[in-house]
Structures are given as structure tokens and as C-alpha cells.
Amino acid sequence: MKRILSYTKNHKLLTFLGTLSMIIVIAVDLINPYLIKVFTDDIIMNGQYNLLSTVLLGIAGITLVKFIFGYLKEFLFDFLASKVAKELKQKVFNHIESLSFSYFDDMNTGELMSRVGEDVDNIWMVLGFGLRLFIENIVYFLLASILLIRINLLLTVIALITMPVIAFITIKLEKHLDKVFEKISDHTAQLNTTAQENIAGVKLVKAFAREKHEILKFLKFNSKNFDLNMERAKVWGKFYPIEEFLGNLSIVLVTCFGGILVIKGSMTVGTLLAFINYLWLLIWPMRMLGWLISLLSQSSASAKKIEKILEVKPAVKNSNNPINLENIEGNISFEQVFFSYKEKPVLKNINLDIKAGSTVAIMGTTGSGKSSLISLINRNYDIFKGSLKIDGVDIKDIDLTTLRKSVSIVPQDSFLFSDTIENNIRYGKADATLDEIKEACATACAEEFINELEEGYDTLIGERGVGLSGGQKQRLCIARALIRDCSILILDDSTSALDMETEYELLNNLYHSDKKVTTFIIAHRISAVKNADIIIYMEDGEIVEVGNHNSLLEQQGKYYEIYRTQFKDFLSLSEEEVS
Template sequence: MEKEKASGNIVDLTILKRLFVFAKPYIGVFYFLVFLTIALSIAGPLRPMLIQKAIDNNVAQGDYPGLVNMIMLLIGLLIFQAIVQYLHTFYSGWLGQNIIKDIRIKLYRHIQSLKLSFFDKTPIGRLVTRNISDIETLAEVFSTGIAGIIADIMQLLVILGFMIWMDWSLTLVSLSLLPILLLATYIFKEKVKVAFNEVRAAVSNLNSFVQEHITGMNIVQIFNSEQREFEKFKEINKEHRKANIRSVLYYATYFPVAEVIQAAGIGLIVWYGGGQLVQGQVEFGMLIAFILYLQMFFRPIRMIADRFNTLQMGIVSSNRILDLLDNDSHIQNNGDFKPDHVNGDVKFENVSFAYVKDDYVLKDISFEAKAGETIALVGATGAGKSSVINLLSRFYEINKGGIYVDGRDIRDYDVANLRNHIAVVLQDVFLFSDSIFNNITLKNPNISREKVREAAEMVGALPFIEKLPGGFDYNVQERGATLSVGQRQLISFVRAMVYDPKIIVLDEATSSVDTETEELIQSAIQKMMHGRTSIVIAHRLSTIQNAKQILVLDKGEIVERGNHDELIEKDGYYAQLHQMQYKEVAKAV
């Protein structure tokens, strides 16, 4: 498993600008939040000033009716602040959830469009982290991060304005320790940026490892590798723990430092303001107001640091999400040819292909299959057979040459339209944890239950499906774990047939089933191939003796071609392979 490393420097403003593009559909709510933020930043700092007025103008003067009026005003202000706070919290959360819904949809659609070569090189667990954990973290950017930071900064400015307006000398004394707090906050911010970068990388590595090893648990247990893999897990988990502890350490250091600085600031106000009070230069209410203002002033600074951590986690996650969205490893769907029907003529003309640059797995491959004909591919593992069928459906792009369907380059076709005319049945059948019916139709509303039943009956899958509890509604569990290999294969045949394709691509899979099931599968294959252009990867030569043309591949090149009888007469690679399988059958008998 490839480990993901923590990314380096992050250009916060650049990422934030790109994220705000997703807020455009909700710009009205965003402006409403700005209004609520302004209202909150003013409502809070008004309270100490009103308390100062109540003490100096009403309590000190014995003005009881005036004090009652001031108390009522304070209560009204608190109610107003509570309502605005409720609306601010709700709509900031609403905005965040709607934005991440849009981002998750865009990201998932983007992942669907990527080439299979991308998935060959990218751990699935990492993609799961991007689509789930990273986007959940990103939600905090919009719901509490940015909105909270803006509200705190505005409140700081309003408080500072009130303090200077009320008494500039007390303001200078009370904020004399502010540079120390700002320095501590800056150091904390920089340290946490690195720590959370490491945390997200550790989470991604952990997700990738767990996903891969749970999926491959049968291999782990077959080779008695539980302890070795457990030791690897412990090491990755240890890195995850270390990264989180580092971030906790910075929290544990910063907040006590901030509290001490705030307490020292209040001490300075009491010392200096008390002297001013004794000399009659300030009133008691003013001193109380400044103590309240200082508490209110230091709290947003501490909150900004905390919210910055939330924002920084979101920035790290955003960086990873945007990197994935920027990945352009997708099939170029520039074709606009969308025929309703194709005859099924397939032609490969001097096709060369490499998964890795210049390391060609197919070299100058040429062949042609007329509508309704069967072409068989034979060769050792790694000869390039699967690459041929992957290219036809444009799962990968060719490097040289051309592939044509009905005389038209497949790059001229709309990708979705091209694939609608081609059914690919692989040896390794993948079934989702869902009903048989949904696994066959893939929830396509245009495919009726009657059509599914007809297709199942045609390929011989109906008898075993009807015996299952619930029939077509039977849940096959993850990867079809409750079905046999042969049953999964038959369901994949039905899945192909309901789309009524004109071209069938078969990675023939009978090597892992019993004789009775093999006969059933072979019968299903013959029915599927009838009247359709078929390209078959042959594992057992007995199944392709009636093929119009057999291509023998070796190291990416066609070394022999012809029908069964012609190749036997050549006494070459195919004849040797046929003789070898014949001997194996004889021994088995």
C-alpha cells in the first residue's frame, strides 16, 4: 500500500477563492449571513456600554426608574442577540451542508469519469477518504470556520472602537499585552497548520490500509499473514496517534498561555483603572465596562485561533479534494456520434497500447470481426488479451492505430452511447450488496422485471434464482458472497443480455466451476453469442472451435491466426496448447 505524505505549503487564499465558487448558488443566504454577522458584532459590545451607563447614570445617581428602563433595554438586547445567534448558527450550518452536498456530487461524478488507469494507481481507501472524511471536514469551513472568523474579527473591531471612544488611555493599558498574545497565536497557528496536515495524511493512510486489508482478508488468512499485517497496522495507527497528539499538545500549550495573558491584562486595568478611580478621573461603571470589554476582546482572539484550526483542517482537506478535481485523467468524450443501432462490425487497425509509457503490451494488432462473427483470443497470461477488450470499450485510450465500430472510429462515438452497444462480461464478476434484480438492471428504470425474467430464462439462470428466498429480490450481500462462482457468472450474463447489445466481449470463466455448472455456462454463452459480434478470451480451447477466427497472442503480438482446423494444421503454439489441454482432459477421465 502506497503511503500518502502530508502536503507542503498551502496557499490558503487561493483555495478559499476556489471554494467560494461553490457558494454562488446560495449567494442570497451568504449575504443574509453577512448581515447577521454584522448585527452580532454590534449587539455583543453594546452590553458593557449599557452596563456602564446603568451604573454611572442610574445606580450612582439613585435613578431607580432609569435603572429599570436600562435593565429592560438590556433584556431586549439579549433577546435580540439570542435570535440573531440562532439564525446565524442555523443558516451558516445550512449553507455549509448545501455546499458540501454540491462538492460531493461534483467529486463523485468526476471520479466516475476518470480512466481505469487512475484507479490502477490510486488506493480505493484514499478516494473514500476524499469523498467522505475530507468533505465532512470541509463542511466546518463554511458552517463554523469562515463565518465564525469573520464574526470574531468584526466584533474585535467594534469592541476596540467602543473602548477608544470611551477612554483611550485605559484602552492602551488594557491592550498593552496584546502583542504577546498575537505572537503566541501566530506561532500556534503555524504549528497547528503542520500538525493537521499530518493528521489528514495519517487518516488517509489508515483508511487505505484498513479498506485494502479487509477487502483482501481471505488472502491474509490463507497465507497466515495476520500477525505481519497487524504489525503494519499498528505502525500506521501509531503514526496517526502521534500526529493527533502533536496537535493536542499545541492546544494544551496555547490556551493556558492565552488565559494568563488575559488575566494579566485585567490585572493591569484594575491597577491602573483603580488608581484613576481613586483620583476621580474615571467612574466605577467605566472600570467595570473595561473589564467586561477586555474579557470580550480576548475571547474572540482565542476563538479565532481555535476556528483557524477548523479552517486549517478544512483547507488541508480542500487542497486534497481540489487536487483530485484537477486530475484530468479522464476519457476525452469529444465524440457526438450517437446511433440508436449498430450492426456490430469491429475492426482493430495497427493498434499499439502501453499502460506505462513506451512499455507496450499490445504491438501493431490488426483484425476484423464482421457483424455476428466470433473472434477468439488465445494466449498465455500477460499476452495482452484483456487489454484488447479494455480498449474496445474505451476503458483505456490507444497509443497508436485505430479501432472502428461499423467503420467509424470509436473516438467519434459518444462514450456512453458506444458502451450501450457493447456488453463486457468479465471473469471476475462484481456484484453489489443489493438484490439480484438491482444487480442486473443497475437500477436502470427503463429495464422492466419482465425483460429481466426473459433474459434470465434465456441464459439458464432462472431456475436457481427462483429457488432463492425472495427470488429476484434476494440480497446477494457484498460482492455476491452468498452465491457460488457459477451463479455469479450467470447473473453477469443476464446483466449483459438485458441491454440487448450487438457486441459481446467475454472473458470466459469456466475454470473455477464444476462440470455441470460449466455446461450450463457454456450453453448460456452460446445463446448470448447467437446473432451478435463476439470477442472471446478463451481459457479452454474446446469452447472456441467454431470461432470464425482465432488470434493467438504472445507478448502483445499476434503470432498466429486462423480457425481451429487451420491452426491445428500449422502445428504451432495453438496446436501445442490444444494438445496440452487434450492430455489434461484425458488424465482427468
């Protein structure tokens, strides 16, 4: 509860006004039983009809006050909950955006969606309804107990005799529900992840005719979700009827003993009716306690999950005094760089000196560390040992925002938003003009197929570029990277879906661009890398060969073997012509 209440600290006035409205409603509500006493004893029993108009006006006044302040109470607490939910969602989303790449390597999208969505909504529920009812019930319980004691101490003791048992049951209920809701929260995240992955990969599912498998997999998770909710229902069903019985038992005991006092003349009928009405104000909070405990347990489990995310610190962050390099030229040097991922060595003793404007091609076997190498340039991860410098400044000392604004990357995964082609490309540069967008598309060899589309640059593409071929998506991603006009450009195997002719034209455009930027190209085809200034071949996280096309052919090493494999037909033809 303390954790949830902490979310309201920035809205003290709103909380105060809502609480004040609630207290006013409670105060006038406590007058009603007294008016019933007056109406019964003085007007009906004693015939003091002159009090009738006063009592009726009192009831009308109470109704009006409850109407006005009851509305304010409901509105203010709902407004408070909505404000907190809005801020909390923004806070969680902002924090997720600030986390490093390594955090998302092990985190499912569905789980994060559950935290931002369902878990925050659970907190909204407890603040909008639970918090109000919790405070309201405490006030009702305390004031009603005081008034009951003032009316008749013996009846009050009889009425409260079941309360310790109800309190004990409530504590047991809270402990059981807290564990159940923790399981439900975790499993809901798994259920969302399963649904999200399946919907995102629905074309693959259909292509492999795996619909039945996916349906059964979802059924398994959904059945588990059902079982957990039934477990919650069983806990609720086990304890709540007992609370209901004990609450009603108080009314029965008070009615019986109170009736005896009325018969003996120790208490008037009106006083007994007032006592029973005040007792209902006492029993109602006890009845609501079970529901409130359930709601608080659910929101408490959600709050723990949210706080767990908020407690995560970015693995990569700015130094205490970051250097803001205004114009990064693109000189890059790796000096005995080692990099490990989850304590597993990935890169070993990397030494490179790359001049600004150079084109660096990286080749190697799968898992050799090519993508890991370029991920260090953008500080997606921090090196374990050694030094990586840009323009002579250690990368850890450069302001992260400045660094990443100077690096433009086209990742292996050609991700596009569900938006127009124009807006997808403009994502690289928000204030880009249409002419700049067209120029970037022309360089990326995307202009031709865009112009063939009926709506051109206004064509709305589906989620992740659904509706476009792999090569078209890659070219749009390259255009998005080019429009940023950065000093460093990274193409991480981003021409793999292009035919050789288009790839040659695109790379030729980059090689002969007016502005020379430091370019890294990860590729598997010799045709894509042969014109690079520096060609690197990697194996097991180490650079085993480095040079240009001609020098590497002369070495007759790994690069030469790939060259002969890819051009064996051409080489055989050439040898035949020579002979």
C-alpha cells in the same frame, strides 16, 4: 481561507442573511457594557432610580433580540454549511465517476472515501462554525477597539500591548498546524484503505489465519495516526497557554491601571466596568484565534486534497464534435494498433478485421495483452498509435456514452452489489421486465440455481456476491451483461469458474442466439473457444496465430500444443483404438 470561501459563492443570499443576523447580535451585544456603566454610575452611585426600569427593559430587549437573531445566525450558517457539504460531496463524487480507468489503477478506495467523507466534513465544520466565528471575531475586535479608544486611549494602548505578541504566536501556530494536518489527512486515507481492504478480504484473512498479522499492520497505522494527533496536541499545547496568559495579562493590566484612574477620579467605576466588558469582547476573539487557526488549518488541508482530485482531467474524453452512432452494428477493425501503459509497451502492431455478429476467441499466456486488447474496444484506454474503428468510424470520434451503451462487458472480477439478484441483473437495463430478466438468466444458465433459492430473484446477496459460489456469481454477471442487448459483448475470462458442462451449455446458448452480436471471449480452455469464428493466440502483446479451430490445428503451433495438452488423455485413447 479564500479557497473555502469560494464554496459559498452560489449561496450569497444565505451567507448575507446569516452575516446580517450575526451583525445584529453583535450590535446589541455591544450595548450591554454601556448599560452596566449606566446601572453602576447613574443608578447605584448617583441614585437615579428612575432609570432602573429603562435599563432593565433594555437588558430584556437585548436578550430577546439576541435570542431571535442568535437562533437565525446559528441556523443559517449551519444550513449554509450543510448545503455546501452536500453539493461538494456530489461534485467530488460526480468528478470521480467521470475519471478514466487509468486514474483508478493507482488510487486506493480508502483514500477516495476519505476525500468524499472526512475531508468534506472538515469543510462543513469550518463553514458551519469556523466561518461564522471568524467573521464574528473580526467585527467584535474592530468595534470593541473603536469603543475602547473612545472610552480611554491610554487604557486601550495598555490593553493592546500584548496583541502583537498574540498575533505573532498565532501565525507560528498556523504554520505548524498546517503541516501537521496535511500529514494527518494523508495518513487517515492510508488508515481507511487498510481497514477497507481488510474488511473486504476478511474471508481470505481468516482462511490463511492471518488475523494477527492484519491486527499488527492496522496497529502500526493506528499508532502512526496517534503519533500525528499527539504532534498536533503538542503544537496546540505549546502555543495556546501563552495566548491564554497574554489575554489574561491584558485584563490584569487594565484592572490595575484603571483602578488607579478611578482612585484619582479620572474615571468612574461604571466606565471601568464597561471598559473591562468591552475588553473581554476584544480578548475573546484573540483567545478563539488559536482554535480557529487549528480548524482552518485542518479544513485547508482537506480543501487542498479535494481540489487535487477535482483538478484531475479524464485521460479519455469525447472529441470536440463526437459522432452519435444510433445503431452500432459491431464491425470492428484494428489497423496497426500499438498501446502502451505507463510508457511500457503492451500491444504491438495489432491488425484485425471482425465482421458484425462474429465470435472472436482470444487465448494466450498470462500478461500477453488479452484484457488490454478488449479494453480498447470500450475506450477504457486510448491507443498509442494506429486506428481502431467501429462500423468504419474511428473510435475516438464516437460519442463515449453512445459507444459504451453499445458494448456489454463481463470483467474478470465478478462484481455484484449488496442487493437482490433481480436488482443486480436489472443494473444492466433499468427498465427490464421480470420476463426479460428470467430470459437472460436462462441464457446464462443461472435460472436453475436461482429457482432453488428460497426467495428466488428476491434473494438478497452480500457485498460483492458473498454467499454465492464463483460460478454462480459469474453466471449472474453474464446475465446482467446479456440483458443490455448490446451490439458488442465481451466475456473477459468470465467462464473460468464454471464446470465444463455448464460452460458448454452457456456458450452454446450464445452461439445459437436469435440475435447475433459481435462477441469476444477470453478463455483458457479449448472447449470454450473451439466453436468461435476467429481464434487469436497472443504472446508478448502480439498476435502470433489467428484462424479457426481446424486451421489452427493444421498449423500445429501454439494453439495445437494447448489442444494436445488439454486433450492428451482423449487423444491417447483414440490412438490406442486406431492401433
